[in-house]
Amino acid sequence: MTAPHPETVDDLVLSHLDATTDLPEAAVDLIVAALLGEEEFAAALGGTPPRRPATPAAGTGEPGEPIGTYLRSIEVTGFRGIGPTAALHLAPRPGLTIVTGRNGSGKSSFAEAAEFALTGDNRRWSGRSPIWREGWRNLHAGDNPSIRVHIGVEGHRDGATVEWNWKPDDELADGTSWLQLAGRPRQSVADLGWKVPLELYRPFLSYAELGGLLSGRPSEMHDSLYRILGLDRLVEIETMLKAARRELDGLRRRPGETLPALRAALAEHPDERARHAEAALSGRVADLDRLAGLATVDEPEDDRDVVPLRQLDLLELPAPDDVADLAERLRTALDRIEALADTPAAHSRSLAGLLRDALAHQRTHPDQPCPVCGGRTLDAAWAERTRQELDRLNRLAADLDEAHRTVRESQRALRSLVPAPPPALAADLTADGVDTADARRAWQRWADLLATDDPATTAGTAPAAYRELRAALEPVQAAAHQALQRRQQAWQPVADQLRAWVEAERAARRATATLTALKKAIDWLRKVSDSIRNEKLAPVAAEATEIWNMLRQESNVELGSIRLAGTGTSRRVDLNVSVDGVPGAALGVMSQGELHSLALALFLPRATMPESPFRFLVIDDPVQSMDPVKVYGLAEVLARVARHRQVIVFTHDDRLPAAVRRLDIDARILTVSRMAHSRVKVSEGGNPALRYLADAKTIACDTNLDPTVRGTVVCNLVRDALEYACHERVRARDFRAGRPVAETEAALDAARGLRPTLALALLGDAQRANELRDSLRRLHPAAPQVVSDANNGAHGAAGVDLVRLVNDAESVVERLVRP
Amino acid sequence: MTPQQLLDAARDLMTNPRPSMRRCWQRGCACLTRLALETGLRRYWQRHPRTASVARSPMWHQLIVLPRFLDPETARIARAAWFGLSRAAHHHTYELPPTLAELGGWHRDVTYLLSRLDPAPTSP
Known part of the structure; x- marks a missing residue:
């Protein structure tokens, strides 16, 4: 009774994507990225295509069934209706157990205790006034209430235990709880990892809850079905896409929203750049590169005022010492020239020429006058004397030449040391608070000074003139620097605003491109959502319909398709119900009992999903307000579920056990009775083996019957009882040994016939049927005879004392099922 | 009366109850349907000399024996129908008579069962 559940929502989306041809690549990328998670999706929005899972169906397909858990026992002390410790022992394997008991016998206390221990809450009290929660302590028990739930875990030798303890003054919520896996230290109950499964596949269902399932708001049922089917993943993806759409839409709109403010700021800004920015903005499509340039460049190059200011700011003049040194050199050279002025040096050059000629003459005409x-x-x-004189004269001349050269060089150096007055000084910069008049005059004086032909004046006044020039220039430069900074400060905010706007506009352009794809993706997803959710729902719906058809018995209400419909606040579950073949308005026409049955039909598939770790199902009083005939349907449904699940049903009357007995359903019946002082006792009220034997006894005593028929029927029933007992023995033993349930069932299936089954039960091997004798004798002295009679009698059983056979069989069965 | 005649009478009560029966037509109908089942079963046993003795045993015993001769599923339907009809045919304080739909269901089940009970029983 498990719904086939092959594909996750992600797989379905991917396979739908594969089948789609009219979706642009960008939109496909966005959906795939959204499936991969927030991070990938954010990257995809930024334009990075996601890495698509290679083979989606194979990679994430079969989610794999979790390890199944069963309830082994529920031990309760001092909790609700139970005083001294009482235990409800259950068979931790698939099968139906019916726990009966009168109102107030304490049977529901077991159910509530189990629910509370595993979930930390109870649907019957949660949401109720505190008065409901205060009465949890049993008055007849000691001060330390406790709940202990043993859990059988499929495939594990020993299961786990969840225990709750309360101290004398504890409130319900103050209890301490722990979980212990066999052979491991105690841990927190949360370590079971059941928080989400408990919400999704809640294995506890009470009468009140069944009523609430359908009478609640339509959206609640929708949501709970949605979650069970894992469809909230679909909502998650859609939400992600929609959030992105909202964000991108905001991005797209932002530049438009901030543009007026920017325009206003630019319009009232005096800076030349503002004009350029306005021009760049004026086109149909703003020139972003140009705007970005305007926002980042320090100063515009073509501003009339900025150039002279920057020139002044950058102007670098040599140190005064350099000027002084040059002036000193000039003066020294001049002094030297002065000093040589009255010496032969002045004429030495012509004299030297004369002497040189005389010497030359003397060489050609020696010793002549x-x-x-x-x-x-x-x-x-x-000649010798004259040569010496000539040398002296030549040196003097060189000396003088040197001095003249020094004068010329010094003058040139002075001129080049200080540049010509910059044009900036000529500009009118008073608007920027820069007065250049003094500096201009000082510089002019300096230029004039250097332009004179009188090096002596230059040498004498240059240092002073230069100091004046510097003194005059210094405030000008400072003022220019300040003016530049003022301008920078005034532009900065606008530049920032401009830069922000450019970024926003760029983002908006990107967003516009992505938005188109995103909108297509959302439209597509919405389209396939409908088919995906109904694909996912189909198996569950089919099962619910089937269960309803078994449950309804002779009800004239027919359940057709179940559909998840609507979105947002109008979301609901559409139940296609027809009354007497006429399509009707669903729930309104159904009786309370029918609504309960319907809720059960919807609940059972949910609690038996393969993804659920719970292989058990606790149903508290489903029979109330059911017509007697429906109880038969319920019994059959429960038996069907019990083929793959451990179903524990608590009921307050005998209708369900009676139906089970009459329909010959394989079920254990436990009876809970409450004695004085809240002492609660659980006793075995019947199991199939006991029922077979009861039937056998009835027939054995019917002497009116033909002996052959009587013998055949009795022996058959005894054999059925023995086989059932063997099966129970094998199942219990295998589960304790940690053997998977499916394996056990296969082994039981393979052991055909009574003797192989007994061999499997007693020797652990169906093949060893011929070694049975000893172990049968050890089991019970009468066992070999019972087995042989049961086997042979099926073909006549002549001479067998049938009444004695049944009595002996009872003892053997009792031994077989005893753990 | 043959089982079929009994079934027809039950059907008649269901679809067209006479005014005198207006308070008890449901129980009457259940009673007739059950009788049809019982008669059919008895005839079934009598068709074979070896099982003829079963026909004289109480109904409950016959139902226990039935799955040894017929398939278990059919035997189960017979059990459910017989216990349901028995309950409906008797007066139970605090319990209301069966609904038309329930009676119709049993009627259908018994009609089916009679068709299955037609051939003679074969030994198990």
Whole structure:
């Protein structure tokens, strides 16, 4: 009775995507990214295509069934109707157990205790006034109430235990709880990891809850079905896409919203850049690159005023010492020239020429009188003296040349050391608070000074003039610097605003592109959502319909399709119900009992989903307000569920047990009775083996019957009883040993016939049927005879004392099922 | 009366109850339907000499024996129908008579059962 559940919502979406051809690639990317999670989705919105899972169906397909858990026992002390410790022992495996007991016998206390221990709450009291919660302590028990639930875990040798303890003055919520897996330290109950499954596949259902399932708001039922089917994932994805759409829409709109403010700011800003920005904005599509440039460049190059200001700001003049040094050099050279002025040096050059010629003449005409004065003879001695004189004269001349050169060089150096007055000084910068007049005049004086031909004046006044120039320029430069900074400060906020707007506009353009894809993705998802949710619902709906058809018995209400319909606040579950073949308005026409049955039909598939870790199902009093005939239907439904689940039904009257007995349904019946002082006792009220034997006894005593028929029927029934007892023994043993339930059932199935089954039960191997004798004798002295009679008697049983056979069989069965 | 005649009479009560029966037509109908089942079962047993003795045993015993001769599912339907009809045919304080739909259901079940009970029983 399990719904096939092959694909997760993600897989379904992906396979729908594969089948779609008219969706743009960008939209497909967005949906895939959304499936992969927030991070991938954010990246995809930014334009990075997601890494698509290679083979989606194979990768994430079969979710795998969780390890199944069963209830092994519920031990309760001092809780609600139960005083001294009472235990409800259950068979931790698939099968139907019916716990009966009169009102107030304490049977519901077991159900509530189990629910409370595992969930920490109870639907019957939650949401009620405190008065309901205060009466939880039993008055007849000691001060330390406790609940202990043993859980059988499929495939594990020993299960787990969940225990709650309360101290004398504790409130219900103050109890301490722990979980213990066999052989491991105690841990928190939360470690079971049942929080989500408990919400989804809640294995506890009470009468009140059944009523609430359908009488609640339509959206609640819708939501609970939605969650069970895992469809909230679909909502999650859609929400993600929609959130992104909202965000992108906001991004797209933001530049438009901030544009007027920006325009206003630009309009009233005097800066030249504001004009450029306005121009860049004026086109149909704003020139973003240009705007970005305006926002980042410090100052505009073509601003009339900024250039001279920056020139002034950057102007660098040499140190005064440099000027002084040059002036000093100039003066020294001038002094030297002065000093040589009255010496032969001045004429030395012409004199040297004359002497050089005379020497040359003397070399060609030695020892002759001077041709100039005709005086003395120009002999070698003369020549020697004259050569020396010539050297002296040459040195003097070189000295003087050197001094002149120094003068020229110093003058040139002075001129090049300080540049010509910059044009900036000529500009009118008074608007920026820069007065250049003094500096201009000082610089002019300096220029004039250098332009004079009188190096002596230059040398004398240059240092002073230069100091004046610097003194005059200094405030000008400072003022220019300040003016520039003022301008920068005034532009900065606008530049920031501009930059922000450019970024917003860029984001908006990207968003517009993505938004188109996103809208297509959302439209597509909404379209496939309908088919996905009904695909997911189909198996559950089919099962619910089937269960309803069994439950309704002779009700004239027919349940057709079940559909999840509507969105938002109008979401609901559409139950296609027809009354006497006429399609009707669903729930309104159904009786309370029918509504309960319907709720049960919807609940059972939910609690038996393969994804649920709970292999047990606790139903408290489903029979109330059911017509007697429906109880038969219920018994059959429960038997069907019990094939794969441990179903524990608590009921206050005998209708369900009676139906089980009459329909010959494989079920254990436990009776809870309450004695004085809240002492609660659980006794075995019947199981199929006992019922087979009771039937056998009835027939055995019917002497009116043909002996062959009587023998055949009695032996058959005894055999059925023995086989049932064997099955129970094998199931209990295998589960304790941690063997998977499916394996056990397969082994039981394979053991055909009484002897192989007994061999499996007693020797653990169906093949060893011929070794049975000893173990049968050990089991019970009468056992070999009972088995042999049961086997042979099926073909006549002549000479067998049938009444004695049944009595012996009872003892053997009792031994077989005893753990 | 043959089982079929009994069933027809029950059907008649269901669809067209006479005024004199207006308070008890449901029980009458249940009674006739049950009688049809019982008669059919008895005839079934009598068709084979080996099972003829079963026909003289109480109904409950016959129902226990039935699954040994017929398939268990059909035997189960017979059990459910017989116990349901028995309950409906008797007066139970605090319990209301069966509904038309319930009676119709049993009637259908018994009609089906009679068709299954037509051939003679085969030994188990």
